[in-house]
Amino acid sequence: MDAGAGSPTLRAGHVTLREMALDDVDDMTVACQDAEIARWTTVPSPYEREHALAFVERRTGTPVDTERMRWGIEVEGRWCGNISLRPDEAGLAEIGFLVAPWARRQGVGSLAAWLVCDWGFRDGDLDVITWHAVVGNDPSRRLVERVGFRVMPGVARLRMAHRGKRVDVWMADLLPDDLVPMRTLLP
Numbered sequence: 001m002d003a004g005a006g007s008p009t010l011r012a013g014h015v016t017l018r019e020m021a022l023d024d025v026d027d028m029t030v031a032c033q034d035a036e037i038a039r040w041t042t043v044p045s046p047y048e049r050e051h052a053l054a055f056v057e058r059r060t061g062t063p064v065d066t067e068r069m070r071w072g073i074e075v076e077g078r079w080c081g082n083i084s085l086r087p088d089e090a091g092l093a094e095i096g097f098l099v100a101p102w103a104r105r106q107g108v109g110s111l112a113a114w115l116v117c118d119w120g121f122r123d124g125d126l127d128v129i130t131w132h133a134v135v136g137n138d139p140s141r142r143l144v145e146r147v148g149f150r151v152m153p154g155v156a157r158l159r160m161a162h163r164g165k166r167v168d169v170w171m172a173d174l175l176p177d178d179l180v181p182m183r184t185l186l187p
């Protein structure tokens with residue numbers, strides 16, 4: 001997977017994935033005030049405009065931010081989420097995503113995940129895509145199950161450091177043949 005090549009624009013149904021832009025910063029700042037995002041992701045909390053700006057400009061300086069493929073999610077011309085593939089080793093990448101509160105429960109996250117997985121298998125040389133979430137994040141789990149990921153039974157105990165403490169996580173993986181037909185996700 002070549003993270004240096006920029007993120008190609010991908011489209012399905014009402015969802016477009018594209019490079020993030022400075023115009024997204026205000027919406028990103030508003031979205032990231034959401035309690036669910038603070039609860040389930042590692043975005044900074046409290047979340048300031050400067051965090052969004054640094055993220056869009058890839059200024060945070062961590063290897064994760066320079067190495068992963070990332071897209072802004074757009075619906076009807078407005079930014080409404082982020083999604084990424086972070087390579088862990090040759091042929092394997094982990095998916096991560098968030099959808100703004102105003103765009104949830106409309107199939108946006110599922111279609112976005114389908115698009116990046118399809119791209120990862122076709123053009124990103126991936127053999128397997130993985131997901132993990134803090135135990136209890138049912139919306140995220142439903143989303144990946146909808147796309148075809150297989151959630152492993154049980155929990156990985158204390159697998160992740162999350163906001164200052166170790167937490168149990170759910171884990172799942174997706175192989176190319178698991179990916180559901182895109183039409184099944186269209187609203």
Ligand SMILES: CC(C)(COP(=O)(O)OP(=O)(O)OC[C@H]1O[C@@H](n2cnc3c(N)ncnc32)[C@H](O)[C@@H]1OP(=O)(O)O)[C@@H](O)C(=O)NCCC(=O)NCCS
Nearest residue numbers: 040097098099104105106107108109110133139140142143
């Ligand atoms: C998880 C998240 C990305 C889902 O995005 P979304 O665009 O609402 O997802 P979709 O509309 O594609 O829905 C996918 C599935 O999740 C279900 N779902 C979505 N929100 C839900 C909720 N609050 N409670 C229960 N199920 C929910 C949908 O019903 C759908 O399942 P279905 O096929 O059984 O109907 C969004 O809730 C979010 O950004 N949460 C906070 C950040 C986060 O948790 N990121 C992931 C970290 S691992």
